[in-house]
Amino acid sequence: MSMTAALETRGLSKSFGALTVAANIDFVLETGARHALIGPNGAGKTTFVNMLTGRLPPSKGQVLLGGEDITRLRQAARVKRGLGRTFQINTLFGGMTVLDNIALGVAERLGVAARMWRPANAHDDVRAEALALLATIGLEDDAGRRVVDLPYGKQRLVEIAIALGLRPKVLLLDEPAAGVPSLESERILEVLARLPGEIAILIIEHDMDLVVRLAQRVTVLVQGEVLCEGTPEQIVGDRRVQQAFLGERHG
Amino acid sequence: MSRGGSYAADHRVRAIEWLPWVAAIAAFFLLPDYLPLGARVLTYILFALSLDLILGYAGIITLGHSAFFGLGAYVAGILSARFGVADPMVQLAASALAGALLGISTGAVILRTQGLTQLMLTLAVGALCLEIANRATSITGGADGLSGVTVAPILGQFRFDLFGKTAYLWCLAVLFAGWFLARRLIYSPFGVALTGTRENSARMHAIGAPVYWRQVIVYTFSAAMAGVAGALLTQTSQFVGLNVLGFEPSGELLVMLILGGVGRIYGAFVGPLVFLVAQDFLSKQFPEYWYFGIGLLLVIVVLFAHGGLLGIGDALLARRRR
Amino acid sequence: MEALLSSAASVAFHGAAYGMVLYVISVGLSVTMGLMGFANLAHGVFAMAGGYVLTTALSRFGVPFPLALLLAFGVVGAASIVLERFLYSRLYTAGELPQVLFTIGLVFMAVAAARLVFGSLQQPVPLPDYLTGQVSVLGRDFPAYRVFVIAFSAGIIAALWFGVERTLWGAMVRATVDNRAMAQSIGIDTRRLFMLTFALGSGLAGLGGALGADIIAIEPTYPFEHLAYFLIVVSVGGLGSLRGPFVAALLIGVGDTACKYWLPQFGAFFVYAATIALLLWRPAGLFGRRA
Numbered sequence: 001m002s003m004t005a006a007l008e009t010r011g012l013s014k015s016f017g018a019l020t021v022a023a024n025i026d027f028v029l030e031t032g033a034r035h036a037l038i039g040p041n042g043a044g045k046t047t048f049v050n051m052l053t054g055r056l057p058p059s060k061g062q063v064l065l066g067g068e069d070i071t072r073l074r075q076a077a078r079v080k081r082g083l084g085r086t087f088q089i090n091t092l093f094g095g096m097t098v099l100d101n102i103a104l105g106v107a108e109r110l111g112v113a114a115r116m117w118r119p120a121n122a123h124d125d126v127r128a129e130a131l132a133l134l135a136t137i138g139l140e141d142d143a144g145r146r147v148v149d150l151p152y153g154k155q156r157l158v159e160i161a162i163a164l165g166l167r168p169k170v171l172l173l174d175e176p177a178a179g180v181p182s183l184e185s186e187r188i189l190e191v192l193a194r195l196p197g198e199i200a201i202l203i204i205e206h207d208m209d210l211v212v213r214l215a216q217r218v219t220v221l222v223q224g225e226v227l228c229e230g231t232p233e234q235i236v237g238d239r240r241v242q243q244a245f246l247g248e249r250h251g
Numbered sequence: 252m253s254r255g256g257s258y259a260a261d262h263r264v265r266a267i268e269w270l271p272w273v274a275a276i277a278a279f280f281l282l283p284d285y286l287p288l289g290a291r292v293l294t295y296i297l298f299a300l301s302l303d304l305i306l307g308y309a310g311i312i313t314l315g316h317s318a319f320f321g322l323g324a325y326v327a328g329i330l331s332a333r334f335g336v337a338d339p340m341v342q343l344a345a346s347a348l349a350g351a352l353l354g355i356s357t358g359a360v361i362l363r364t365q366g367l368t369q370l371m372l373t374l375a376v377g378a379l380c381l382e383i384a385n386r387a388t389s390i391t392g393g394a395d396g397l398s399g400v401t402v403a404p405i406l407g408q409f410r411f412d413l414f415g416k417t418a419y420l421w422c423l424a425v426l427f428a429g430w431f432l433a434r435r436l437i438y439s440p441f442g443v444a445l446t447g448t449r450e451n452s453a454r455m456h457a458i459g460a461p462v463y464w465r466q467v468i469v470y471t472f473s474a475a476m477a478g479v480a481g482a483l484l485t486q487t488s489q490f491v492g493l494n495v496l497g498f499e500p501s502g503e504l505l506v507m508l509i510l511g512g513v514g515r516i517y518g519a520f521v522g523p524l525v526f527l528v529a530q531d532f533l534s535k536q537f538p539e540y541w542y543f544g545i546g547l548l549l550v551i552v553v554l555f556a557h558g559g560l561l562g563i564g565d566a567l568l569a570r571r572r573r
Numbered sequence: 574m575e576a577l578l579s580s581a582a583s584v585a586f587h588g589a590a591y592g593m594v595l596y597v598i599s600v601g602l603s604v605t606m607g608l609m610g611f612a613n614l615a616h617g618v619f620a621m622a623g624g625y626v627l628t629t630a631l632s633r634f635g636v637p638f639p640l641a642l643l644l645a646f647g648v649v650g651a652a653s654i655v656l657e658r659f660l661y662s663r664l665y666t667a668g669e670l671p672q673v674l675f676t677i678g679l680v681f682m683a684v685a686a687a688r689l690v691f692g693s694l695q696q697p698v699p700l701p702d703y704l705t706g707q708v709s710v711l712g713r714d715f716p717a718y719r720v721f722v723i724a725f726s727a728g729i730i731a732a733l734w735f736g737v738e739r740t741l742w743g744a745m746v747r748a749t750v751d752n753r754a755m756a757q758s759i760g761i762d763t764r765r766l767f768m769l770t771f772a773l774g775s776g777l778a779g780l781g782g783a784l785g786a787d788i789i790a791i792e793p794t795y796p797f798e799h800l801a802y803f804l805i806v807v808s809v810g811g812l813g814s815l816r817g818p819f820v821a822a823l824l825i826g827v828g829d830t831a832c833k834y835w836l837p838q839f840g841a842f843f844v845y846a847a848t849i850a851l852l853l854w855r856p857a858g859l860f861g862r863r864a
Contacts (some may be wrong), residue, residue: 053457076457079459091457093450096257104447105458107440113460116441119262123440127258144259166458312670314614362854366614368856370673372849378801379845386840500796502677509674540688546681550691554663554676 004067006031006051006200007083007170011120012061014047014224021047025183029170033200036211036232039221040245044089045204048221049172053085054078066169070115079108084168086159088175088204092118092147097142101158102130105165113248128167138190139189153184157191177210189213208236220244256308256442262435271520275423279416286415287487292527293422294483297429299508299519301476302481304433307514308442309469310449311362312370313500318357319350319474321496322380323481325515328397328491329390337403338391343425343482350478357468362463373497381496396492400485411486414526425483429476434516436472445469449514506549512559521560580714584831590825593726594785595820599806600733601774607750607813609767611661612669615676616778617803618683623649623779624791625687630698638701642783649779650772657771662764680796687793715791718787725784729777730819737815746770750813755854758852802829805848810858817860 002083007029017235021044029035039045050056052063054075062071062236070078073245092099107113121127137157142150147158156176161173175186176192195201205211209231211218218235220227223243228235235241278289298320305311323346330336330345361372384391391397404410411417436442448455448462455462485491494500503526511522526545534541556563602616623645630644656679664672704721707714719811737743745766749756750764757763787800802825809825812817825844832843855861 022416075456076459076461079457083338083458085458091451092452093447095450096446097259099259100257100447104444104455104460107444108459109260113440113444114465116436116439118440119256120256120264120436120440120443121260121436121438123258126440162454162458234305312673314673360849364670364852364856367606367804367808367812368852368858370612370669371804372852373846374801374804375848375852379842379849382841382845386838386842402748451835452799500801502681505674505677506681541685543682543689546678546683546685549678549681550660550675553667553671553678554660557671 004031005029005200006033006066008063008064008067009052010062011061012048012051012063014044014051014056015059020224022051022058023225025221025224026092027219029200031169031200031201032197034214034216035201036203036205036215036218037216037221038205038208038211038235038247039227042223043221044224045221045243046174047224049085049174049204052172053083079166079168082169083172084163084166084169084170085172086163086174086176088178090152090155092155092158092162094148095146097146098139098150099127099130100160101147102129102133102165103127103159105162106130106133109166112207133161133165136194137164138187151184153180153187155182156180156188160188160191168199170200172203173201175204175206177205177207185210208232212236256437256439256446258440258443260438262438262490264320268517272305272423272529274429275419279419279423281475283414283416285421287532288527290415290418290422290487291421291484292486292524293426294480295507295523296505296520297422297426297483298477298480298504299511300433300516301473301480302504302508302512303516303519304436304445304473304476305466305470306508307446307518308437308449309466311466311470312451313373313375314370314498314505315375316473316477317378317381317500317505318380319353319477320481320484320500320504321384322353323350323478323502324395324485324495325384325391326478327482327485328400331401331485332399333390333395337401338463339402339405340422342402342486343479346478346482347475348478348482352474353478354471355467357394358467362466362470377497377501381493383420384493392491394493396490398490400489400491402486402489414450415487422483422487425479429479430516433476434533436469436517441465441468458539503545506545508559509552510547510559512561515561518561520558525560579713580834584588584834585827587719588827588830589786589823590722590826591788591830593723593730594781594788594824595802595806595826596822597726597729597781597784598778599781599818599822600730600815601777602803603772603807603810603812603814603818604746605767605771605774606807608746608770611665611666612672613661613676614673614800614804615679615683615796616775617800618680618787619775619778619796620647620782620785620803621683621687621791621793622652622797623782624786624789625696626779627637627783627786628698628791631699632697638704638787638829642780645783646776646780650776653775654768654772657768661767661771680800681717683796687795691793693793694824696786698786698791700787722784722788726781729780734815735776741771742766747856753757758800797824805844808858809848809851811861812858814858814860816857820859 005028007023009027012022012025025048028126037045047056051058053075061067063082064070065083070081083229103126106129108127108152112123112126117165131140131143139154139157142154147155160176177188180188203214219229220231220241222234227240227244228238282325282548296302302316305313326349327342327352328344361369364372385393402411405421409417444460444465454460481495507522507526508519510526511520512518552559557567597619601855602613605611605613626648627641630641701717704718706717708717708720710720722861737746745761749761749766750765753763805819805825806822810821829841829844832839
């Protein structure tokens with residue numbers, strides 16, 4: 001077990017004027033972890049993720065990636081250092097093909113995306129890698145289809161594949177199965193379960209079934225603060241957590 | 252619906268893509284009386300192509316693209332009329348450089364903004380250029396325009412004749428070069444990334460792409476191209492007037508491009524051709540009805556036919572295949 | 574020194590008149606853009622239409638001046654409802670480019686129509702006798718009509734600000750500008766609200782165009798020539814705001830008048846340059862809501 005956490009926050013806070021959405025969050029994501037972040041609506045989960053990725057600057061505190069302080073870095077720089085994410089609502093290149101969606105990320109990582117002379121399709125390395133990635137998630141037959149023409153569940157898979165194409169060390173999955181009918185979400189669960197062990201994964205989720213099946217550790221966020229942390233079994237049995245979720249139905 | 256740039260798209264020129272060039276050369280031999288109009292069409296195709304790069308591919312909406320066109324036109328005119336530099340290649344190079352400089356300086360600041368503010372800034376830059384040209388009468392000729400523009404023979408050999416033959420072929424050659432470069436860019440990884448920026452800018456940021464810088468680069472390239480188009484106009488008409496600047500030519504160019512189809516290279520070919528030919532025939536008889544008509548056409552295209560003429564063509568082809 | 578003060582007073586006065594007219598015309602655009610996020614580049618058409626209604630009513634039908642102003646407001650407002658219901662509303666969710674293109678198309682049509690019906694020349698504005706001549710204010714002589722413009726505009730603006738602050742309609746507008754989704758979820762009929770506000774804003778534009786016909790000449794190219802200034806007032810002032818565009822309009826009115834008077838060889842150069850600088854410093858405008 002490495003001494004340096006894959007991802008860590010120290011005293012991370014965010015306020016909009018008098019409104020505090022995140023208060024002093026100390027969080028550790030170990031290398032190779034399967035960690036879930038849960039909390040009732042409005043707990044500040046997405047705000048937290050946006051601060052991790054650089055979309056939102058924190059009011060206070062630090063974000064460390066592999067021990068390096070990345071709090072000041074912009075999104076693109078964090079991506080280059082191995083921090084990937086998926087979005088809760090599909091954020092895909094709708095009019096483009098599935099292959100291109102993945103290839104765009106791969107090309108950025110390989111540093112060929114800025115080339116202006118050689119044609120894109122002459123870059124066999126990019127295409128081969130994108131196709132290989134599609135094969136691991138079972139979408140190789142849809143490579144030539146436009147993303148807008150795919151069913152929602154497959155679009156969610158593309159969302160994950162794009163992030164994988166960047167070979168992240170840390171992957172933040174924002175409600176990966178959100179809005180997907182239960183038949184298709186099984187496929188997503190399989191893909192998630194088969195993700196490479198070296199990647200540290202943090203899943204933001206509402207669905208407790210998924211959390212119990214995938215996560216080894218769970219952090220509970222309520223009103224911008226960490227309520228408690230533990231294994232899924234400990235969390236499910238915890239009184240305070242049940243109270244926080246009073247009225248919410250699980251999976 | 253976008254054409255071109257993709258990691259699976261064949262970049263080689265398809266047979267049908269030679270059609271415009273064949274047609275252009277045929278026109279040279281078959282329609283000798285219409286060569287001046289033809290040169291104008293070719294010039295505007297180049298101008299429209301430059302706009303398509305930023306509008307159709309990078310997704311940047313601008314109301315001030317005529318600023319680069321007008322700058323190029325005036326640079327070529329001023330070089331000739333005020334400094335006696337008549338070599339056409341030098342004029343083109345100077346206009347390209349001027350366009351690029353204005354493009355990078357305005358683009359670098361404008362592209363940091365979004366939405367209405369960005370739109371407004373493009374309009375303000377365009378208005379600023381018009382105002383300068385209007386006031387700096389000693390250099391630009393002001394409202395009277397700049398005459399006394401001469402163009403030396405190309406490569407010392409090919410004189411610009413009265414029938415517009417040289418002008419036509421010159422425009423064709425320059426357009427070919429511009430088309431070649433633009434096409435190369437669109438099919439390159441950079442071009443695919445541009446399309447990605449248009450499709451979903453947030454996602455591009457999330458995959459670590461330096462969106463801002465890429466937009467600045469394409470904006471600069473497009474500005475240089477528009478500048479060259481402006482210079483061509485000056486060279487072929489041997490005059491520069493204020494009508495190359497301001498909101499009207501920017502608006503008309505948008506109409507031409509939308510008419511042909513945005514985000515697909517040949518929309519920039521079809522649009523100006525149809526527009527300018529129709530204008531030549533119709534607007535002489537009924538100038539106000541013509542203007543009303545293109546306004547109406549734009550409204551109809553926006554409401555019912557987003558893809559322009561090529562989009563309609565696509566839809567018809569798809570229906571025939573069934 | 575005396576001459577400088579005198580010309581400064583003159584510039585301030587004429588600049589204020591110009592600025593007030595700009596504001597009355599542009600305020601509708603600010604509110605509707607803040608309300609529905611619709612980029613309406615054809616707003617100048619409404620102002621022009623109001624001007625034509627006024628000049629036609631005065632010249633051809635001998636309508637009394639106050640009635641002519643009212644007609645400008647009413648006719649343009651009513652016409653805008655028709656446009657909104659049948660055309661504009663189809664594009665609310667279409668995205669920026671289609672909206673921009675659509676409104677440019679409307680501008681082309683309006684300019685052509687104006688030329689066809691009224692000819693290319695500026696419309697003369699036959700003012701009633703009681704508004705011509707000079708009026709003495711604080712020991713100086715000013716054109717009576719311009720004084721009227723300032724006073725009347727101030728009245729309109731006061732009524733508008735009162736209306737937005739105190740009426741139910743105004744509260745709904747403010748709520749929807751602030752957060753449309755939230756406003757809909759508490760039961761505000763945003764479609765009807767927008768239709769009414771659009772009509773009011775367009776009517777005001779027509780009134781402003783009519784009122785300012787003496788200052789901003791009524792001619793077919795009106796929507797092209799003055800589009801930049803209307804948009805500058807809105808973007809520099811801040812979308813959806815009432816106070817911001819007022820400040821912006823006065824700044825532009827006085828600035829433009831001052832430049833054209835003291836530095837005619839530069840014309841509007843400084844206004845555009847200042848706009849660019851200001852928008853780069855404050856992209857949301859002086860009083861804008863969204864950062």
